[in-house]
Amino acid sequence: MSGLEDDIAELRLRTLGLIADAGSGHPGSSLSCLHILAVAYRRVLRGVVEGDPDRDRFLLSKGHGAPALYVLLEDVGVLPTELARDLREIGSVLQGHPDRLRTPGVEASSGSLGQGLSLGVGLGLGLRRRGSPAHVHVLLGDGELQEGQVWEAAAAASHFGLANLTAVVDRNRHQHDGPTESVLALEPLADRWRAFGWEVDEIDGHDVEEVHDALLTRADRPRAVIAHTAKGYGVPFMEGDSPWHSVEDVALLRGYVRQLVGGARGA
Amino acid sequence: MRDAFGAALVELAEDVPDLVVLDGDNATSTRTRLFADRFGDSFFNVGIAEQNLVGVAAGLALAGARPVACAFASMLVNRALDQITHSVAHQDLGVVLVGHYAGLSGGREGACHHSTSDVAVLRAVPNLAVLVPACDADVLPLLRLAVDRGRPAYLRLSRNPSAAVPDHDRGSLAEGWRYWGADDPEVLVVVTGPLLPSALDAVPRAGERVGVLNVVSVKPFPDTAFGEVSRSARAVVAVEEHSTTGGLGSAVAEAASGSGATHLRIGVPDVFTVSGDHGELLQLYGLTTERIASVVRSLTRGELDDGHQH
Numbered sequence: 126m127s128g129l130e131d132d133i134a135e136l137r138l139r140t141l142g143l144i145a146d147a148g149s150g151h152p153g154s155s156l157s158c159l160h161i162l163a164v165a166y167r168r169v170l171r172g173v174v175e176g177d178p179d180r181d182r183f184l185l186s187k188g189h190g191a192p193a194l195y196v197l198l199e200d201v202g203v204l205p206t207e208l209a210r211d212l213r214e215i216g217s218v219l220q221g222h223p224d225r226l227r228t229p230g231v232e233a234s235s236g237s238l239g240q241g242l243s244l245g246v247g248l249g250l251g252l253r254r255r256g257s258p259a260h261v262h263v264l265l266g267d268g269e270l271q272e273g274q275v276w277e278a279a280a281a282a283s284h285f286g287l288a289n290l291t292a293v294v295d296r297n298r299h300q301h302d303g304p305t306e307s308v309l310a311l312e313p314l315a316d317r318w319r320a321f322g323w324e325v326d327e328i329d330g331h332d333v334e335e336v337h338d339a340l341l342t343r344a345d346r347p348r349a350v351i352a353h354t355a356k357g358y359g360v361p362f363m364e365g366d367s368p369w370h371s372v373e374d375v376a377l378l379r380g381y382v383r384q385l386v387g388g389a390r391g392a
Numbered sequence: 393m394r395d396a397f398g399a400a401l402v403e404l405a406e407d408v409p410d411l412v413v414l415d416g417d418n419a420t421s422t423r424t425r426l427f428a429d430r431f432g433d434s435f436f437n438v439g440i441a442e443q444n445l446v447g448v449a450a451g452l453a454l455a456g457a458r459p460v461a462c463a464f465a466s467m468l469v470n471r472a473l474d475q476i477t478h479s480v481a482h483q484d485l486g487v488v489l490v491g492h493y494a495g496l497s498g499g500r501e502g503a504c505h506h507s508t509s510d511v512a513v514l515r516a517v518p519n520l521a522v523l524v525p526a527c528d529a530d531v532l533p534l535l536r537l538a539v540d541r542g543r544p545a546y547l548r549l550s551r552n553p554s555a556a557v558p559d560h561d562r563g564s565l566a567e568g569w570r571y572w573g574a575d576d577p578e579v580l581v582v583v584t585g586p587l588l589p590s591a592l593d594a595v596p597r598a599g600e601r602v603g604v605l606n607v608v609s610v611k612p613f614p615d616t617a618f619g620e621v622s623r624s625a626r627a628v629v630a631v632e633e634h635s636t637t638g639g640l641g642s643a644v645a646e647a648a649s650g651s652g653a654t655h656l657r658i659g660v661p662d663v664f665t666v667s668g669d670h671g672e673l674l675q676l677y678g679l680t681t682e683r684i685a686s687v688v689r690s691l692t693r694g695e696l697d698d699g700h701q702h
Contacts, residue, residue, distance in 0.1 A: 178456070182454075224482075225483050226483065226484060232454070233451075233454060233483070234478065234479075234482050234483045235478075236478070237474055237477075237478045239443075240443075240447050240474070240475060240478060240479050242447075243443070243444045243446075243447020243448050243450070243451060243475070243479065244447050244448075244450055244451040244454065244479060245451060246444070246447070246448050246451055247447065247448035247449060247450055247451015247452040247453070247454065247455065247459075248451040248452070248454050248455045249451070250436065250448065250451070250452060250455070251412075251451065251452040251453075251454070251455025251456060251457045252455050254412070254433070254434075254455075254457065255455070255456065257455075273443070274441075274443040274444055274447065274475070277438075277439075277441035277443060277444035278444050278447065278448070280439070280441075281438050281439070281441070281444055281448060284439075285436075
């Protein structure tokens, strides 16, 4: 997995580059889930590149992490490189939030928070009904768990015994207006999922080995993986800083990206 | 209509193996119970949770199934509008949303179970068709059309049985409209849903230049057909068991804007409705054969003076 670890720095730079060019977006939220997306698309999901009807599904319910998703879709070759540009510009296939009908490889549109887990439950039911071996992964933001619909879906998933469903929570502990525990507390989060009948795993969301094992573990019921992460991981001036949920300072971001790109070229 | 709907699901399931039905603890009321008893593996009761109901239906469509998602119209549309908009319509998924107890047919349950704004709200959602059967016999063919279409659709069902309508002169369910009456009507009644028989009864057909256009597909609105039958009309009267704000009456006004014809709307006023027997509620809000007849009579008598013209 060491190769992947090294590649993540490059994936991070490409993610920041898309956002810096756009001048808006959610860098902190994109970087907190980058390891999870990288491990999923590089090492876990089966049949995605081939477009197999029985491919594993990955749904980005926290749609504001879209830039990281786009970078991984391009990285594995589902999104043609010539289309992986002009994020948030008119005419681009890269919408501000994922749009299944516009962007190759996007499995579900998202952006209005709270809707992805229900889609995952429906996908899980539909795939199971037709005997498909596919597994469904849904990546949720932690702040997103404040949406009531998530818990409607959580109840349904365990009621229907969906062993083909894994929810990954990007537990970066920050949301738009501040720390989750001061905006609307989520703890005890693992107990909440357990109370809804899910098997719960807690991991370091920036440890690729832990992410890999957690995404491949199966149970007789739905699994919730609480991935402890840092907002803006890998960028000193963003890490853990709530304002970088959105682009706080375009000039600072662009300068940082230019400096890193220049450094990469110089090396 | 709910009995016709339950039977329609069972009949459709024989031809459509991918058909799945979702309900939210209303299976007895919506008659999805008939389907559940026969095709239990294809039926999902997700409990009292409309937002998840709509999302799960969208997920099933992503997996290749053809979901029909049922709930009371009021809760389905009001509670799950964001899910209808983004999980279903924005993704252009083949989900058929069925709103039960539409209009005032929730009767004695009261305002919370009446649905008089669903058409107004859903008309503004892109990709979504809004289909309204007028009688029990319309339900199966319209459900089949909606499922076969493979795109988002809302089917608006009244709770109560509705009498069959006579053979129409022009149009079809598949075209989204049907027409009865004169080729060049002076007064055109445009009606959607189970008030169609009342409109047909209200209009004296023989020798009068009056026509009745039944709009089955409120969205997409049958602009061409409406343009043809309204061309000769001095007055157009929209009739619906729905608020006069935003529903069929508004769709007609939009389609006819600039035509010079007078527009009148017969529908539920902009109020919160009250408990009562369904038939009595129709009386209370003026949705009756007598009221429609009175309005049409006043128009055919030439009571449209210049002051009424646009």
